[in-house]
Amino acid sequence: MDDADRAQHVSDQIVERIMAQARALNAAPPVDRPGPRICIDCPDHIEAARLAANPGALRCTPCQAEAEAARRGAAA
Numbered sequence: 001m002d003d004a005d006r007a008q009h010v011s012d013q014i015v016e017r018i019m020a021q022a023r024a025l026n027a028a029p030p031v032d033r034p035g036p037r038i039c040i041d042c043p044d045h046i047e048a049a050r051l052a053a054n055p056g057a058l059r060c061t062p063c064q065a066e067a068e069a070a071r072r073g074a075a076a
């Protein structure tokens, strides 16, 4: 094995390690993928049915009702 072979071998190992890290990252669910999401106002998950109806929902149903009531109260 000459120096060029050794260098090639080392760079192959580095590429392999980076690819393994990229695969691990791809396996982790991205934050913007639909799935269980946490309410911004409490530690509860936002209900799946609520997310299905409104994928942009930020709060669970009770917190959303509370926020809307507060907004109505502030507007009135």
Ligand SMILES: [Zn+2]
Pocket: 039, 040, 041, 042, 043, 044, 059, 060, 061, 062, 063, 064
């Ligand atoms: Zn909530």
